[in-house]
Amino acid sequence: QVQLVQSGAEVKKPGASVKVACKASGYTFTAYHMHWVRQAPGQGLEWMGRINPNIGGTNFAQKFEGRVTMTRDTSISTAYMELNSLKFDDTAVYYCAREVIEARFYDYWGQGTLVTVSS
Amino acid sequence: EIVMTQSPATLSVSPGERATLSCRASQSISSNLAWYQQKPGQAPRLLIEGASTRATGIPARFSGSGSGTEFTLTISSLQSEDFAVYYCQHYDDWTFGQGTTVEIK
Numbered sequence: 414q415v416q417l418v419q420s421g422a423e424v425k426k427p428g429a430s431v432k433v434a435c436k437a438s439g440y441t442f443t444a445y446h447m448h449w450v451r452q453a454p455g456q457g458l459e460w461m462g463r464i465n466p467n468i469g470g471t472n473f474a475q476k477f478e479g480r481v482t483m484t485r486d487t488s489i490s491t492a493y494m495e496l497n498s499l500k501f502d503d504t505a506v507y508y509c510a511r512e513v514i515e516a517r518f519y520d521y522w523g524q525g526t527l528v529t530v531s532s
Numbered sequence: 533e534i535v536m537t538q539s540p541a542t543l544s545v546s547p548g549e550r551a552t553l554s555c556r557a558s559q560s561i562s563s564n565l566a567w568y569q570q571k572p573g574q575a576p577r578l579l580i581e582g583a584s585t586r587a588t589g590i591p592a593r594f595s596g597s598g599s600g601t602e603f604t605l606t607i608s609s610l611q612s613e614d615f616a617v618y619y620c621q622h623y624d625d626w627t628f629g630q631g632t633t634v635e636i637k
Contacts, residue, residue: 448626458568458576458619460626508575517623518566520587522575 415439417509417523424529425499432495433526435509442490443467446512448519449483449494451505459505463512464492499530534558536622538629544637551607553632555620560600566621567596567605569614570631576619580605610634 420434435447448463462473464483471483482495492509507526510519535558545551555565563583568576578587580596583603593608607614615636620629 450626450628457631458570458621458628460628463626510575513581516581517564517626518578518581518621519568519576520578522577525575 415511415521417511417521419507419509419523419526422527422529424531426532427499427501427530429499429530430495430497431499431528432493433507433509433528435492435494435523437490437492437511440511442485443487445514447483447485447492448510448512449481450508450510452508452525453502453505456505461494461507466492496528499528501530504528504530534561534622534625534627536620536627536629538618538620538632540632541630542633542635544635545610546637547612548609549637551610551614551634553605553607553618553634555598555603555605555629557601557603557622561622561624563599564622564624565596565598565603566623567594568619568621569616570619571616579618581623607634 416438418436423431425431443466446463449461451459461477464471466485480497485492509523511521513520537556539554565583567580569579570576584596595606597604617631617633619631
């Protein structure tokens with residue numbers, strides 16, 4: 414069965430970086446784009462970007478351009494999202510989500526990783 | 533950038549009643565719309581794709597309609613497990629609406 418399992422909660426100081434992992438299993442990792450979506454406390458869902466695990470190509474929301482990096486390690490079927498220059502309002506739950514091939518919506522989500530930015 | 537606007541922000545409904553949620557796009561998005569359900573402490577779950585196609589395992593009481601700029605999610609007879617937040621998403625650029633909370637009246 415398809416599973417996306419994310420790394421554990423993080424606490425970071427303003428200005429630091431955070432790297433969240435999303436380990437995929439139960440399907441061919443390189444065949445599906447992986448997206449990252451975040452949700453601030455009590456707020457809605459915000460798309461951050463996506464990676465094509467086959468070639469490593471990425472697309473980002475304009476808001477995060479220059480501050481986010483998305484990578485993958487195909488040998489361990491894991492996608493990564495790194496966010497730099499953290500601010501207090503980057504405190505959120507970060508989700509990875511699998512994009513259905515040629516359909517663009519999401520069929521599976523990770524469980525979420527809480528990133529707290531605090532001094 | 534296409535803006536997705538959901539209404540109402542909160543919908544109070546009694547169990548067994550019908551709930552109608554709306555999502556409006558600032559310009560035409562054809563049928564490239566998905567609906568997701570999110571319960572507290574959980575990741576979202578896909579309900580509807582292509583504006584009207586139920587995802588695998590989704591009960592028939594959930595239905596989606598619309599195209600262009602106006603979309604509707606209808607829950608025909610609310611069950612206790614349906615009280616949650618619902619998001620629409622335009623999946624050409626993956627923009628989400630701000631969500632509608634369906635709460636117990």
